[in-house]
Amino acid sequence: MELLQYILNHIEDVSTSAYDHARAAFSALAIPSGSLGRLEELAIVYAAAKGDVNHKIKHKKVFTMAGDHGVAVEGVSAFPQQVTMQMVKNFLEGGAAVNVLARHIGAKVIVVDCGVAADVTTLTPSNQCGNQALKIKKVGLGTKNMAVGPAMSRSEAIQSIEAGIEALEEELQDGLDIIGTGDMGIANTTPSSAILAVLGNVDVDTATGRGTGLNEESLQKKIRVIKKSIEVNKPNPHDPIDVLAKVGGYEIGGIAGLCLGAAHHRIPVVLDGFISTAGAMIANALEPRVNRYLIASHVSAEKGHKLMLKHLGKSPLLDLHMRLGEGTGALLGINLVEAAVKLLHEMATFHDAGVSKPCQK
């Protein structure tokens, strides 16, 4: 708890002076005012987070947080639990979607075992492309079944958040300008929907979607399981750690930790989809200052994600009907932020380019 408490006490507001400088810099560029739309906003948000209008994006990393879920025994996912471990192996071999997109944008994939229900220490990252690494921050061998009791203890919940903070801080020394969040965990839309329902005060039926592809019958079962989990555990909506412990997951806690740690170190966080945003909701509930370091990459096809983004006051950059997780949407979002920052830094001004200003306002 010491690490978490320290971080919570040491998250600063974003810089209003860098924000104002960036906005002023855009108005001098040789383009019609506002014509870059949300790209302008992205560059300004980045400058405000860094506290420096000239800060470039060099080091980009996506953290794919992995964990298993006891609630999988209830049949709430279309895939068997061993897929979590198999996909961790795939991430380390560089064959997953997150790896392809990371190579595409020049980012590194940091796979973090927050609580996979198997021993992953035998896996070693392929050095073929050298853009993936593994960290072991295991809190447990999967959570317990939240439909019959708490997913984890309160101290495990804190440990999972601190796992995310530690993973982030260990990557600082190599340089880290922006991060993406990502997730892997069979059944993890179930705790994410529960978190949305409790922290967002949303009806469980509205908060619950088909995950990786449930049929109607299985969806109804999933809704019953989430309702039961909330009834059995009675998570306190005013205590985000209680919510995480009772109806959350280790990798969701890890994502919350990433958000908090990144905000403390003034590193913008590009959120992936439904599970990542559940983690961000925990972080935001613990310390609302984190909010202005968060950028929503996309809106997932998973029902309920829109409501999470609304809860956080975020408008997604992309709506491509993706629902894969891993950090795939976050990487596309990072690429847009980088484009925006380059526009701010590299474009000529009206004066430099000898371009006439508008005759009319």
Add this chain to the structure above:
Amino acid sequence: MELLQYILNHIEDVSTSAYDHARAAFSALAIPSGSLGRLEELAIVYAAAKGDVNHKIKHKKVFTMAGDHGVAVEGVSAFPQQVTMQMVKNFLEGGAAVNVLARHIGAKVIVVDCGVAADVTTLTPSNQCGNQALKIKKVGLGTKNMAVGPAMSRSEAIQSIEAGIEALEEELQDGLDIIGTGDMGIANTTPSSAILAVLGNVDVDTATGRGTGLNEESLQKKIRVIKKSIEVNKPNPHDPIDVLAKVGGYEIGGIAGLCLGAAHHRIPVVLDGFISTAGAMIANALEPRVNRYLIASHVSAEKGHKLMLKHLGKSPLLDLHMRLGEGTGALLGINLVEAAVKLLHEMATFHDAGVSKPCQK
């Protein structure tokens, strides 16, 4: 007319077998079915256009088509006409938004003078970054004022389309896998709105927006000018060359030519915003087979763009409230297509990765 007629007669349908192969290849990848959303669709569209599921994207070029407009004398733009020439210079010096984004995604900028109202032959591209080039395909020194008569003659309209075809074909020898369209031309939202009104059968008030930032009074004047242009010239909505000649522009014809030439050579075309889509409407009206080679990158903040996309049956990839033109949106779109194609080519299958398939459908 010979070149244009040849191209119109030699545009083939996209490949249904490559389309089917790409779709089947996606279903073998180690991801939940459909979870990559529209990225899957993009890779399939690309494969179908190329007629080859294995075709990689190596050579990317954006064509920024420049031209001036006689109708500018009516006061329909917030910027003075000399900005077209000044921006061509800026493109060649590498300081414009299109240059920054082209460098970001590894594309080259081909600036084409289709009809700037000044001599651009004195300008030379900066070799500092080596990613921009200039082509002179000048049809005239700006169009005539369409509010008092045709913007150009029928033969000039054909010449402007052929300028686009030629520009495209000259770039084939260096390799060309995908192109983006772009535009520069003070006052060119005015002819674009007129084209939407005539070819799309849309009310002029609905088709007309604020361009680079008109105030309400100037917007009302612009609407009156467009209405007058259509009344004076009576463009025939069933004759796209007549529409281009009477209420179009040289760079808009050039964009139509790019679309047609690219489709003939099986090169997918990523459309930029309002002006580019006006050019695509001309191309699509001349030969509907072109349609399946077209990808809409974004929906512009310019009023009326949504209606153009609807007319073409296209759903934009991005909605970032951009309204700059130049090819900026197209470049962001090309980057997404490239990401999609890499996912298809580089991801592991369920079998390769040893990942279990879903237990439920």
